[in-house]
Amino acid sequence: MxxxxxxxxxxxxxxxxxxxxxxxxxxxxxxxxxxxxxxxxxxxxxxxxxxxxxxxxxxxxxxxxxxxxxxxxxxxxxxxxxxxxxxxxxxxxxxxxxxxxxxxxxxxxxxxxxxxxxxxxLARLNKLISYDAFNRTAVVETGLVNAHLSAHTKSQKLHFSPDPSSQEACTIGGNIAENAGGIHCYKHGLTSDQVLGLEIVTAQGQIEYLGEFHAGFKNSRLDLARFFVGSEGTFGIATKALVKLQPIPESFITMQISFDSIAEATKFISAVIKAAFRPTALELIDSGAIEAVKAAYQLNLAPKTKAIVLLELDGNNSEIVEEAKLIREEILINFQILDLKTTQDQNERKFLWKVRKGTVAAFGQIAPFWYLYDAVVPRSKIPEAMREIEKISDKYKLKLATVAHAADGNLHPNFLYDPDKDPEVIERIHQASHEIMQLCIQLGGVLSGEHGIGLEKKEYMTFMFSSQELELMYSIRKIFDPDVISNPDKIFPIRICKEC
Ligand SMILES: Cc1cc2nc3c(=O)[nH]c(=O)nc-3n(C[C@H](O)[C@H](O)[C@H](O)COP(=O)(O)OP(=O)(O)OC[C@H]3O[C@@H](n4cnc5c(N)ncnc54)[C@H](O)[C@@H]3O)c2cc1C
Missing domain, CATH: 3.30.43.10 (Uridine Diphospho-n-acetylenolpyruvylglucosamine Reductase, domain 2)
Incomplete structure (x- = not known):
């Protein structure tokens, strides 16, 4: 300027x-x-x-x-x-x-x-306005922190089910804007599955209501509330939301299974899904991430562990006990595993999830910065994708650690780096990210599983969408925001967004 x-x-x-x-x-x-x-x-x-x-x-x-x-x-x-x-x-x-x-x-x-x-x-719009245990809904201001909503409704055995690893800090408005997922979303769905209605302020400064904000029931009109979900702040600002609350499951069984290779771990994951089990979570942790969490949380793991799968079942106790038995006796038996821990103890369960959700914190012991990438491939392509990502990372001399919501094919390669010691590293991370995105698209994947496009991936939109598709999306954006003043510069590549 x-x-x-x-x-x-x-x-x-x-x-x-x-x-x-x-x-x-x-x-x-x-x-x-x-x-x-x-x-x-x-x-x-x-x-x-x-x-x-x-x-x-x-x-x-x-x-x-x-x-x-x-x-x-x-x-x-x-x-x-x-x-x-x-x-x-x-x-x-x-x-x-x-x-x-x-x-x-x-x-x-x-x-x-x-x-x-x-x-x-939206930090000061952080109130739970009301909740209705009979209809299992809550009306919240969108600056309310995700985990605070569930803390309020716990006494009624209800919770807000989307559980991003950042849930102790991120807000429901941010979850709505990004259509956030989380570890337990494979069974219980993303944020879009939990939103019934929204109060929004449009780009012209009008207060509008989308979906079933007042009634809380479905009817046959266009579902504009869910349409708003995932719009990344480009359709205006959500100020209140009517969301569903889900019953806190009666029982959980958590399994930590150690494998000597990613390939074996992902074959196991596919076998569980093929057998029509519906675990609430199926997480994969690779050797780079294992190295970090092992040191940070003093984990006692089998030697030669190269991949960990965290599998969780939830629901009626006798049903999940039976399911866990079948998984062990009919599926796991066909795989080479190094170790299996199964627990129904709440404290042990909490620890296992603390380790998974605390992976990023553990990276701090290895390098002062980390860059977390959001990549998606069809589940069957995870071994190939992870092999290739490792090659890309080696090519650019990057320290890699990967965690994955494996049931959804959603990979999170993390690059751990220190720009003071290695000033060119950021440029190499950009180059590696570009190649990873091309790889995922080639393998039949998509641009983002849950972190959105934002600034980060807007120029990659052309990898996946034709000019006509992008123009169509952009014209819809302009119905909500004709002058492009609500979070411009995001989602759309510069050649589509002339105003950006
Ligand atoms: C350690 C870590 C772990 C994470 N794990 C996960 C995970 O498991 N799953 C997952 O999905 N994400 C995850 N995330 C990403 C992030 O936490 C989510 O995208 C979250 O939904 C962002 O919420 P926020 O309140 O921080 O939003 P912000 O970062 O403040 O904003 C995100 C976007 O939402 C828009 N926005 C925010 N509030 C509103 C509103 N009220 N109305 C309209 N637009 C709005 C902003 O303009 C911006 O475009 C993780 C992040 C970290 C740091």
């Missing part, structure tokens, strides 16, 4: 701030260097950019008024540009846009703004 354009933008941002001061207090408007620095990225270590300011509304009305104020200033910007069409300070001046932010745990750069962005944090 040229100096004169920067000066023009600053002038309009000051006007916006003056409008905002009419209804927001000082502590709700953060625009100091330190604030902008704190919000410059999400959990994606490779992307960062500072927005103009960060706003902390207390309720839906304030969100709506903020967006209305942005629209007022944008009209002035458009007039200014028309009146000064040949002047450099007007030529490249963009309108002001907004970016919703939950907890900033996103892994595709979705909550990152730019110089002309206002970050609208």
């Amino acid at each position: 040229s100096v004169s354009t920067t000066i023009s933008l600053a002038k309009f941002l000051t006007k916006l701030k003056n409008l905002l001061k009419d209804f927001l207090s000082q502590d709700q408007i953060l625009d100091q260097e330190i604030d902008r620095f704190l919000y410059e990225t999400d959990a994606t270590s490779l992307f960062k950019n500072q927005a103009a300011m960060v706003l902390l509304p207390n309720n839906t009305n304030e969100v709506a008024k903020i967006i209305q104020a942005i629209n007022i200033i944008n009209l002035e910007i458009k007039e200014f540009k028309q009146e000064n069409i040949f002047k450099p300070e007007a030529k490249n001046l963009s309108t002001i846009n907004f970016v919703a932010r939950g907890a900033g745990t996103g892994l595709s750069g979705g909550a990152i703004g730019k110089e002309s962005s206002v970050i609208i944090s």
